[in-house]
Amino acid sequence: MSLVLGVDAGATKTFALVADKDGHILGFGQGGSGNHQVAGLEPALAVIRRSSEDALAQAGASPPVDFGFFGLAGADLPVDFALLTPAVEGMGIARRVCIKNDTMVALRAGLKRSWGVAVISGAGFNAGGIGPDGREIQLPGLGVLSGDWGGGGDIAQGVIRLICRAWDGRGQPTVLTEMVLTALGLPSVEELIAQLYQSQFDYYPGQFDQRRLLALVPLVFEAACGGDQVAQDLVVRV
Amino acid sequence: MSLVLGVDAGATKTFALVADKDGHILGFGQGGSGNHQVAGLEPALAVIRRSSEDALAQAGASPPVDFGFFGLAGADLPVDFALLTPAVEGMGIARRVCIKNDTMVALRAGLKRSWGVAVISGAGFNAGGIGPDGREIQLPGLGVLSGDWGGGGDIAQGVIRLICRAWDGRGQPTVLTEMVLTALGLPSVEELIAQLYQSQFDYYPGQFDQRRLLALVPLVFEAACGGDQVAQDLVVRV
Numbered sequence: 001m002s003l004v005l006g007v008d009a010g011a012t013k014t015f016a017l018v019a020d021k022d023g024h025i026l027g028f029g030q031g032g033s034g035n036h037q038v039a040g041l042e043p044a045l046a047v048i049r050r051s052s053e054d055a056l057a058q059a060g061a062s063p064p065v066d067f068g069f070f071g072l073a074g075a076d077l078p079v080d081f082a083l084l085t086p087a088v089e090g091m092g093i094a095r096r097v098c099i100k101n102d103t104m105v106a107l108r109a110g111l112k113r114s115w116g117v118a119v120i121s122g123a124g125f126n127a128g129g130i131g132p133d134g135r136e137i138q139l140p141g142l143g144v145l146s147g148d149w150g151g152g153g154d155i156a157q158g159v160i161r162l163i164c165r166a167w168d169g170r171g172q173p174t175v176l177t178e179m180v181l182t183a184l185g186l187p188s189v190e191e192l193i194a195q196l197y198q199s200q201f202d203y204y205p206g207q208f209d210q211r212r213l214l215a216l217v218p219l220v221f222e223a224a225c226g227g228d229q230v231a232q233d234l235v236v237r238v
Numbered sequence: 239m240s241l242v243l244g245v246d247a248g249a250t251k252t253f254a255l256v257a258d259k260d261g262h263i264l265g266f267g268q269g270g271s272g273n274h275q276v277a278g279l280e281p282a283l284a285v286i287r288r289s290s291e292d293a294l295a296q297a298g299a300s301p302p303v304d305f306g307f308f309g310l311a312g313a314d315l316p317v318d319f320a321l322l323t324p325a326v327e328g329m330g331i332a333r334r335v336c337i338k339n340d341t342m343v344a345l346r347a348g349l350k351r352s353w354g355v356a357v358i359s360g361a362g363f364n365a366g367g368i369g370p371d372g373r374e375i376q377l378p379g380l381g382v383l384s385g386d387w388g389g390g391g392d393i394a395q396g397v398i399r400l401i402c403r404a405w406d407g408r409g410q411p412t413v414l415t416e417m418v419l420t421a422l423g424l425p426s427v428e429e430l431i432a433q434l435y436q437s438q439f440d441y442y443p444g445q446f447d448q449r450r451l452l453a454l455v456p457l458v459f460e461a462a463c464g465g466d467q468v469a470q471d472l473v474v475r476v
Binding site (some may be wrong): 036037041046070076077078079083140142145147148157160161162164165168170171193194196200201203204232 | 274279316317321380382383398402403407409427432441442452
């Protein structure tokens with residue numbers, strides 16, 4: 001039976017599906033971050049491989065499938081494709097491999113026609129589009145570096161900044177202060193600042209896993225819906 | 239002869255002065271970054287030590303002096319003082335050591351009275367103040383983390399962001415594009431983005447020393463004075 005594999009690898013989670021040529025789903029696999037910028041190269045590749053193999057196993061098939069499409073967050077610049085293409089091909093999971101940025105997965109999943117624009121606001125932010133003539137365009141998608149602001153990581157950083165400025169008097173008071181300290185189990189803004197700060201330098205004990213900050217993002221929407229002006233301003237900026 | 243040593247250690251440069259108790263300058267020493275956040279702990283300490291020793295040598299004196307005042311950029315949080323105080327005391331350069339954030343150097347250097355506010359916009363940004371009652375206040379001074387925007391590093395990052403957005407069509411065209419590419423000796427915005435990006439990851443060749451970006455800051459003021467709207471908006475934000 002002729003099979004195709006589709007992988008959507010993001011900064012937070014990776015999904016893999018195996019289908020037959022008529023589009024019937026036969027197997028599903030999942031894993032954590034498949035973004036080499038976020039997870040590191042080898043861990044990201046391991047997640048992509050394991051998710052794919054799980055999907056194939058559930059489909060009762062063995063690698064390689066005929067065709068594998070990999071929509072990879074972090075596949076932004078030519079150097080990324082030069083790195084990722086041989087690595088994914090070398091897994092031996094698919095005879096033919098096509099790698100695109102994960103914006104293209106969102107675009108094709110959300111449209112019946114073949115052209116349009118997709119905006120991703122996940123842990124990171126990115127956007128891309130395909131024209132009616134097939135031409136593709138892609139933002140650099142490199143965060144602050146390329147002016148691409150708007151993912152959960154940026155929002156979380158915004159929350160910390162706003163809490164700090166409420167604390168030192170330069171910003172407006174916000175319910176986010178109490179919500180964030182409770183969520184993180186920390187006693188004070190001073191302690192939050194200290195732990196975030198220390199985790200950036202190897203000569204301080206690194207008590208804080210910065211990935212915990214992503215869990216703060218829903219609190220921003222909760223506070224905004226509750227009428228907090230500081231949270232509303234941040235949401236409006238997104 | 240009873241001597242005092244004063245050190246002003248910033249992210250870019252470190253100055254050390256030796257004076258007698260009447261304030262006559264007897265020796266001067268200088269070095270590069272004395273900020274442990276920027277240069278790393280050991281390199282920063284080595285700069286502070288060498289600058290101090292050079293100033294003492296020029297004064298024809300040997301360590302230790304009676305009193306040493308160290309105004310250190312990067313001395314922001316209690317953990318910093320806990321780290322830096324024994325390290326500086328351990329150098330044996332001064333019998334008594336006082337360490338403060340470098341904002342306090344600027345404040346005392348710029349005022350005849352003993353109280354006021356100092357704002358530093360160097361490679362980084364920071365501010366602090368002393369009240370008439372002697373109470374001191376200090377911003378966290380941790381950049382984006384604590385909402386302290388405005389130093390040369392932030393301006394340089396702003397320039398890159400604005401050039402990227404002018405390039406991909408989301409921002410206004412700006413003369414900064416050509417000025418920055420010429421200054422960095424790069425052929426295109428694509429190449430600039432690629433090199434900045436690659437230098438962030440250890441699995442790509444790191445061709446770009448991010449410190450080169452600081453040299454872009456004067457170009458922003460040059461472009462703003464020449465009438466460039468994009469540059470003017472960035473300067474106004476500072």
